[in-house]
Amino acid sequence: MDDLVCGFDDSVLDATHDSNGRVKRYSLYASKWKKKHLYYRIVNSPHDNEAEKYRVQNTVARAIKLWSDASPLTFYEAKDGQKADFVVKFIKGDHNDGYPFDGEGGIYAHAFFPQDGDVHFDNDEIWALKQENSPKKDLFIIAAHELGHSLGLGHSKVDGAVMRPKYRDIMKHKDMEKLSADDTAAIQAVYGPCPKVEYxxxxxxxxxxxxxxxxxxxxxxxxxxxxxxxxxxxxxxxxxxxxxxxxxxxxxxxxxxxxxxxxxxxxxxxxxxxxxxxxxxxxxxxxxxxxxxxxxxxxxxxxxxxxxxxxxxxxxxxxxxxxxxxxxxxxxxxxxxxxxxxxxxxxxxxxxxxxxxxxxxxxxxxxxxxxxxxxxxxxxxxxxxxxxxxxxxxxxxxxxxxxxxxxxxxxxxxxxxxxx
Structure with a gap:
């Protein structure tokens, strides 16, 4: 699989053009969320224990923050009994969504575009749940990538973008505090710029x-x-x-x-x-x-x-x-x-x-x-x-x-x- 983060086919995406007719380096899907306030739920963790799930919550929140900081979107973790717009799961093999995982290595995760948006991580991988240098798969940077798909973005050709398709490319930026200019341009092309401070x-x-x-x-x-x-x-x-x-x-x-x-x-x-x-x-x-x-x-x-x-x-x-x-x-x-x-x-x-x-x-x-x-x-x-x-x-x-x-x-x- 050549170290791909996920297995989505970019041929389904819109190769958007700028005002001069030039193809932009990021790509967008035809669908987007029709609201600016999104609720998500983390269903489980790799080994499904409370301490680990808490670390997953924090890591996913860091990844979400990259996108919310660059757009008018706000995200809330759904309370018990509250409907979530998308869910985050750790699952193995064939899980009945048409995109079975292939065991350790290969495809690490995938996400669905709006109005679904669910994010799945292959639980046969060994995940790093905090900032560390290890051979484990870095949950933060992969979550940031998959959340981009969940929001309607495709892959990017720009070095430094979290939406690059290959894991080794995005791992260079696993300590990023904010999105690249290309990622920012992509998310704002879909949802508009940051909101102004209300009166x-x-x-x-x-x-x-x-x-x-x-x-x-x-x-x-x-x-x-x-x-x-x-x-x-x-x-x-x-x-x-x-x-x-x-x-x-x-x-x-x-x-x-x-x-x-x-x-x-x-x-x-x-x-x-x-x-x-x-x-x-x-x-x-x-x-x-x-x-x-x-x-x-x-x-x-x-x-x-x-x-x-x-x-x-x-x-x-x-x-x-x-x-x-x-x-x-x-x-x-x-x-x-x-x-x-x-x-x-x-x-x-x-x-x-x-x-x-x-x-x-x-x-x-x-x-x-x-x-x-x-x-x-x-x-x-x-x-x-x-x-x-x-x-x-x-x-x-x-x-x-x-x-x-x-x-x-x-x-x-x-x-x-x-x-x-």
Whole structure:
């Protein structure tokens, strides 16, 4: 089979042409989904156990995110009893759909075009369910490819496209964070460009939305958050009220229930304003009101907490992160930001400065900010998040996006989760 991902015949596809009559490098099927909100269900996992199915959910969600980030489509995992537009299954051999699998090797998966859209993976293959270097078949990149078919796309001839027909070609890009220009052009040719921010969201984002102080255990499906930061252990933590929880490797909020902050960081109160871990000292700083705590992992450094008076820092900051080639600590509050030197404990000269002049597209009055381990910067507010393109000093296209759809494994819609 020459290392083909799937066995579809591209002769059934439309070799679309541009306005000059030239054949485009991507191809489209004659059918597409007639709606922009799609529900899917993951039926099983390779060995059909709960822990493995959870990893499959996260991997498929990462693959779906590639397509939703580049289009007006939104995807929701169907709840029990809710009808799904397409399903994801792991099955072997002849499974009565006219396209039997051929055992290990050969064809790895196939998907059906709209209005069916089901995605099948050959369960005789050995699947890699997380980012790793191994001879196993990479579920993420193959799922991304098959989902393209499920949305109505054919194969592409362009190097770097996830819709290339051969596995060895798409495996070169198994760590991709966004679609190639060719894949993006294809999906937008079918469904149109990214949606504009609705007027009600623009109004919502003008307000300050930090959560009210509460003693109730928060839901990991809901926002906003008090703080997000990456610890010295390279794990990402989310805080809200008196509780915290961790994100897994796929940037998804894990299933364990939130835990009490005081049990992880003794002496630290709840309802912190912001948190950040130093690139240089690996110390984590927590900000609340006019006080500052510094921890070495989970041990409070001597002489802390301290007052921030005289440091130039604002009271009650909104967010903090490490950013830039010098990995400086940046503090956000309202419409402004400060660069803070942890060694002198002073704000750099010339600050504060306006967010809108240097962080184009980032809203004021943030809830949280985070520089992920891949170097990408994210900003959070009102249940939405923005990806910031450092090279261009502006937010990426097709943002903001709902936090609950892409940073948690919860079911339902974003509007249900955030009460908007």
């Amino acid at each position: 009600w969201l623009k109004d919502l984002l003008k307000r300050r939305t930090k959560p009210a102080i509460s003693k109730r255990r928060p839901s990991t499906c809901s926002g906003p958050f008090d703080a997000m930061f990456m610890g010295a252990d390279m794990r990402t933590y989310v805080m809200r009220g008196r509780y915290y929880w961790r994100l897994n490797e796929e940037k998804m909020i894990g299933r364990p229930q939130p835990l009490l902050i005081k049990h992880r960081w003794p002496g630290l109160p709840g309802n912190v304003n912001a948190a950040v871990t130093s690139y240089y000292t690996k110390r984590t700083y927590f900000f609340k009101g006019d006080r500052l705590w510094r921890y070495n992992n989970n041990i409070l450094d001597s002489s802390f907490p301290i007052k921030t008076k005289g440091t130039g820092l604002p009271k009650n900051p909104d967010a903090a992160l490490v950013w830039g080639p010098k990995n400086r600590i940046v503090i956000f509050r309202g419409k402004k930001f400060w660069v803070w030197n942890e060694f002198t404990r002073k704000v750099d000269p010339g600050f504060p400065k306006l967010i809108r002049k240097y962080w184009h597209g980032v809203p004021n009055h943030l809830d949280a900010a985070l520089r992920w381990k891949n170097g990408i910067t994210y900003f959070f507010k009102s249940g939405y998040y923005w990806k910031f393109e450092d090279d261009f000093e502006k937010t990426a296209k097709c943002y903001p996006r709902p936090v609950a759809l892409y940073w948690s494994s919860c079911g339902g819609t974003s509007l249900e989760r955030y009460g908007t």
